[in-house]
Amino acid sequence: MMSRIEFENGAVSVDATLIAAGLKIVPELVHPGMRDGTITSRCERGLDQDAGRYRLTFFHGTRRFRLVVDEAGNVVENSGINIGPRRSSR
Secondary structure, three states, X not given: OOOOEEEEOOEEEEOHHHXXXXXXXXXXXXXXXXXXXXXXXXXXXXXXXXXXXXXXXXXXXXXXXXXXXXXXXXXXXXXXXXXXXXXOOO
């Protein structure tokens, strides 16, 4: 069984139930949403004082879910908020 967050060969894997809880959706919608683009994500690696940490951010509709994790995949911080309608990038 996968731990909730794993790093392997430069890829990050996050348990769908964790993402679903943060986005306030059912876990069954996570994989299809990632495939069809209704759920998007961003991974940022920390520098300087944040070295060894990663910020993983997931977006769905008006919801943003953010995790800060260490290199072992342990959650250091998490937050989920409604961000309002997203603007298109023209």
